[in-house]
Amino acid sequence: MMRKILVAGNWKMHGSKTMVRSLLEGLLKGSSMNGNADLAVFPSFPYLSLTESILSGSHIQWGGQTLNPNAQGAHSGETSGSMLADMGCRYVLVGHSERRSIYAESDVDVALRFKAALDTGLEPVLCVGETQEEREGGQTEAVVGRQLDAVIGSVGMDAFNHAIIAYEPVWAIGTGLTATPQQAQSVHAFIRDKLSSLDVIISDQLRILYGGSVNGSNAVELFAQSDIDGGLVGGASLTAEDFLAIYSAAA
Ligand code: 13P
Numbered sequence: 001m002m003r004k005i006l007v008a009g010n011w012k013m014h015g016s017k018t019m020v021r022s023l024l025e026g027l028l029k030g031s032s033m034n035g036n037a038d039l040a041v042f043p044s045f046p047y048l049s050l051t052e053s054i055l056s057g058s059h060i061q062w063g064g065q066t067l068n069p070n071a072q073g074a075h076s077g078e079t080s081g082s083m084l085a086d087m088g089c090r091y092v093l094v095g096h097s098e099r100r101s102i103y104a105e106s107d108v109d110v111a112l113r114f115k116a117a118l119d120t121g122l123e124p125v126l127c128v129g130e131t132q133e134e135r136e137g138g139q140t141e142a143v144v145g146r147q148l149d150a151v152i153g154s155v156g157m158d159a160f161n162h163a164i165i166a167y168e169p170v171w172a173i174g175t176g177l178t179a180t181p182q183q184a185q186s187v188h189a190f191i192r193d194k195l196s197s198l199d200v201i202i203s204d205q206l207r208i209l210y211g212g213s214v215n216g217s218n219a220v221e222l223f224a225q226s227d228i229d230g231g232l233v234g235g236a237s238l239t240a241e242d243f244l245a246i247y248s249a250a251a
Contacts, residue, residue, distance in 0.1 A: 001204045003205065003207050004036060005229055005250040006037070006207055006230035007037060007038070007039050007230055007243075007246050008040045008041070008042065008063075008091070008125065008230065008237075009233050009243050010042045011041065011042060011065075012098070015043060017050060020054075023238070023239070023240055024041070024051060024055060025054070027039070028054070028055070029240075033059035034247075037250035037251045038230075039059065039061070042062065045064065055088075061090045062088065062091075063089045063091030063122070064087075064089050064092040064122075065092075065093050065096065066094070066113070067084055067092050068080055069112035069116040071116075081117050081119065081121075082120045084122060085121050085122055091123045092122045092124055092125070093124075093166075094113045094127065095110035095114070095127045095147070096168070097170045098173075107147055110126070110147070110151065111150045111154035115154060123162055123164060125163070125164045125165070126148075126165050127168050128144045128168070128191075129144065129168040129170050129211075129212075130143040130170065132171035135171065140187060141190050144190065144191065148194060152198070157195065158202070161202055163206070164208075165191060165209070166210070167188055167208060168211035169212050172211075172212025173212050173234065176213050177212070178212060179210070181221045181225050184222060188210065188225065188228055189226075191208055192204075209228075210222055210228050211231060213235070214232075215245075216249065219231060220249045230250060
């Protein structure tokens with residue numbers, strides 16, 4: 001099965017109007033539609049409108065970094081899936097490790113958000129991954145398995161027809177420590193095998209991205225692994241040059 005690579009830039013809480021404009025213009029100028037790879041950015045909410053106005057009709061897609069599980073109502077400060085869809089988002093990140101650790105999102109919260117994303121026509125990018133302590137304790141597969149089970153138990157396997165998974169080992173995020181291609185491939189294969197026992201076809205078509213200190217130098221080898229279908233990139237997505245180097249590695 002040939003799965004199209006996705007190179008996704010999670011800008012986290014970075015940016016300004018000036019920065020967003022110049023970064024997006026740099027990406028548009030330095031990349032073109034490619035049959036082998038998709039390109040997407042995840043700006044903070046205030047910049048989605050600007051992002052839509054610059055990227056609309058182009059080959060680059062965009063998404064939100066989280067969403068509230070409710071459709072609307074008295075939730076000051078929050079953003080719903082339908083609002084993201086209204087801003088032209090195709091994707092939304094769900095369960096990023098920073099949401100899980102800093103904002104105490106539980107597996108159940110993550111499952112609710114995943115469902116809300118699907119209900120509003122967004123493609124959720126479900127982030128999973130273990131901490132350093134969990135890895136050292138031999139718990140990697142148990143943790144990732146538990147994070148997946150919470151979502152599968154809530155929405156069912158069919159939902160993964162319209163979703164993406166991102167494996168992001170917490171110890172590799174923003175640390176400069178990348179999982180080796182073999183370490184990442186081993187967890188990706190575990191994820192695909194696990195889902196394959198529920199539905200072989202969906203599992204085979206599902207894109208599983210790797211995230212954690214991806215850069216222009218390690219991307220080629222990571223993307224060459226049979227179960228790695230792209231990258232969820234933090235730091236290196238904040239400059240057009242670095243991000244485009246990763247996109248070139250995929251294309
Ligand atoms: P870094 O690429 O900065 O390690 O961030 C990874 C990440 O968390 C993307 O969502």
